[in-house]
Amino acid sequence: MRSEVDLSVKLGPLRLANPLLTASGCYGYGTEFGDLCPPGLFGAVVVKGTTPEPRSGNPPPRLAEVAGGLLNAIGLENPGLDGFLKLHLPRLRRYQVPVIVNIAGHRVEDYREMAARLDQVEGVDALEVNISCPNVRQGGMAFGVDPASTAAVVRAVRRVTTKPLLVKLTPNVADPVPIARAAVDEGADVLSMINTLVGMRIDVERRRPVLGNITGGLSGPAIRPVAVRMIWQVYRAVPAPIVGMGGVTSAEDALEFFLAGASAVALGTVLLRDPGAPVQVLDGIREYLVRHRFRSVGELVGLAHRNAGGGGT
Amino acid sequence: MRSEVDLSVKLGPLRLANPLLTASGCYGYGTEFGDLCPPGLFGAVVVKGTTPEPRSGNPPPRLAEVAGGLLNAIGLENPGLDGFLKLHLPRLRRYQVPVIVNIAGHRVEDYREMAARLDQVEGVDALEVNISCPNVRQGGMAFGVDPASTAAVVRAVRRVTTKPLLVKLTPNVADPVPIARAAVDEGADVLSMINTLVGMRIDVERRRPVLGNITGGLSGPAIRPVAVRMIWQVYRAVPAPIVGMGGVTSAEDALEFFLAGASAVALGTVLLRDPGAPVQVLDGIREYLVRHRFRSVGELVGLAHRNAGGGGT
Amino acid sequence: MKRCEIAPGHHWMVVSAPELARRARPGQFAQVRCGEGWWPLMRRPFSLARIDPARGQVGFLFRVVGDGTRWLGARQPGQVVDLIGPLGKGFPPLPPGTVWLVAGGVGVAALLPLAEQLGSRARAMLGARTHSLLAGRDELIQTGAVVEVATEDGSAGWRGQVTELVQARLQEERPAALVGCGPAGMLQELRLVAARYRIPCWISLEARLGCGVGACRGCAVPRSDGNGYLMVCSDGPVFAAGEVIPVEV
């Protein structure tokens, strides 16, 4: 039975062996988990958000649990683009899995510079433009809440690279469609959605915020309904493939994202808890395809729109 | 010990016997729960969203469970203002608890008309202007995602009533502060936050959205970190008392909201599951006040801001 | 509480709840908390399948279909169940004469106390996929009702839908009323049959509930007259068949 279903997916210009990606920031640079969760399990590895210069990140505590989710305020700790290229990329390349570099900056200039350099780098298969990081003071999410600044970043990046471009959207907006449209109009090949919702938690005994950064990004199952809704909206309105993420923990969750319109899904928070999740998710997707007589994941993409009648947002 | 702590709170022009309100839509018109959860337990009862004309609401299913939360797409089913005044208000008044009427409409005109009529009605202690309902096609949330239309609604309502005005904000925005400010500038006495996040769920076996309305409003513990963050932001920036809501289920949750800046909290989704929650929450708040030697809830309001250093959003 | 599995995936659970047993009437239900943390978030509604004020007990008959019922089916004797009830309106006074109780699957739960109340006036028809799933048959027989069964695979009684059995029997006899509880499709069928034969008919509906008391407006079923919705929890769960359109949960 197994050989009958095709788990490979097309994601704009990319062709992936399976529809699972790693969500940026939850899988480091691909080698940290070792055999617990090797890069080869994924259709592509999206690395931690990378900035032009090294960043030491936010003061601890950086993590706080909340009902159904996790708050993080890592603050884009990373060794900078040079550090990534020198330390991490060579090791990751050995796994022969497509590598997508998540780039983040304070200024449009930062994005352009990084994209221009990465355009030349072999072993980098695509760029994910992170205009949605809620944990840095300037830039980050500020770009992603406005169509004009989104357009500015994507335009700058598109000019300097022919590599496939994913643009990662924030859920902290009233409507993701205009922003998605701006990104695609300026040449984004793929939309990644969603990044985290801005949240916070207060320690009632100490009477102060739990996170060193005060606010953090909410991820995990708690945000899944928001992710599904935004993917649903953008799929209807914008002609670009979508990588869905936000609380995917099981095959059922992944299927929900495909049916809403995602061509692939990324696993984030779940990896921190269950590094074995990708195997289970893939098995479950396979089992579903067989049971319902689908031949490929592609057949599922957006399928729920057909059965949805006229209504809805 | 008990007599030493004061649970009463000031909420702008309102004085409430305790800091618990009902969240609109989760407690009907106050009498449905009977002895399981009588109106007298609360500092004030906020009734179901009321529109000028009766509304029959959205097609079923109207509810779907998600991790840590609930999606609802009731669609403001209500008997209309006349129906409310005739059927429900007289019964609710018998409990001698302050009554706050949540009003919603399609046009600014709708809000103004209702406010003008309610201004004359004895037994209505305040109005909550709902510019954040995600489950109606026009109006509703559309007003609340933009400072200008928020201002327009609040201005219109303020002109026709001297009753205390609460304005209920939506979390489906990048930044609630400009909207809160617009509301307060136009005369809002109190801010209610937050309404639900727009979300959806897909039934993977039937391959269609679970809710009849396709999308719904996400409530419950899942949205608590977003609520706490928004209250935190608005408390710093806007000089108006806040009624906090969004996933409050326990005394600890309520305390988190007070410390973030809420002067009172509303219980919503938790009532559907545990009508006994208000008693437990009040007991827990009392116990905390005694243990930490506070004399009143008022002393807690916004206290975490003092211990938060400089950082943060 | 006590619990036992009476058919594959079907449990009979008896709970000591004197106050509830005293106040409950046939057709009412209870909202049961089915889980410890935040999943499942909402309570689960179950018909009162036995109302025994003398012993101060109520009984439930439930089928495991998802996480909530799975959790409930794993409770052990002696453990406490957190329930709220009685809720809903229960059955109205029925016209004098024979009443046919038509149950699909665990729908029989709602009809058991009614059968008890009606005594010899009740005649019951019970349908299931196969004979091993005819949970509640013995309990029905104990009420003194005449019981006939239908199975889709013909492994017991009439081969086919229970509504077909009803139609067949209607060729011979006319009850004073029909009362049905089961899946939406079956109730829809029963409604049509009742209308065709002009027999007064009541059906007990299911929906995904929130509050269970009429406050949240979450459990809507469409009115047949197109005039909006009624609430399963507070207007029902028992409705006159002409009043509402059964929808699948």
Next chain:
Amino acid sequence: MKRCEIAPGHHWMVVSAPELARRARPGQFAQVRCGEGWWPLMRRPFSLARIDPARGQVGFLFRVVGDGTRWLGARQPGQVVDLIGPLGKGFPPLPPGTVWLVAGGVGVAALLPLAEQLGSRARAMLGARTHSLLAGRDELIQTGAVVEVATEDGSAGWRGQVTELVQARLQEERPAALVGCGPAGMLQELRLVAARYRIPCWISLEARLGCGVGACRGCAVPRSDGNGYLMVCSDGPVFAAGEVIPVEV
């Protein structure tokens, strides 16, 4: 697995995990799933308090402080625990000579396998609020280490902080190294003492962990040189005392 409560709220748990026992070194830890649903979301880190490759077992000593440890403390013998390990770097090779192991509360867990390894080279000082909370003392003694205790209320051994006991003993003797594990305040104190006496010192830190493998950058502790952060899970949990600033979890 087997588990018993060895002091109020303190549990000793032995798990059969041959592969882990074979590969683990003193100072390493495991990430344990502590709950069934989504609460708590993350795994909980616990030091390997016994590493027994011969029996194919590892042991944990943990204190109940919140929901995760409460859940773990309610596991019954025979139940399966889901754990990932060995993680972290463990203790580096220590200088020859006597090593003083200084533990605050359950911090003793991380030091037990080290005491075992060091044998007669180890001398242990163990602090707690009161004598009944001196969990792990017997296990320490079994390793052959000389053990002294301090209690804040003076109910056993030295009256006061364990770091005061260390300072008192340092008047008399100089170890080749100090190794500490316990609350941040105690480790901060120990670092200062070690610096004052110029004794090499290592400390095992705690933090709120995410991945446990260095991928998420969640478990940062500030470097003493002001130059950013190190990760408890992958750079530690054992650090040279001069390298990092212990922060409260």
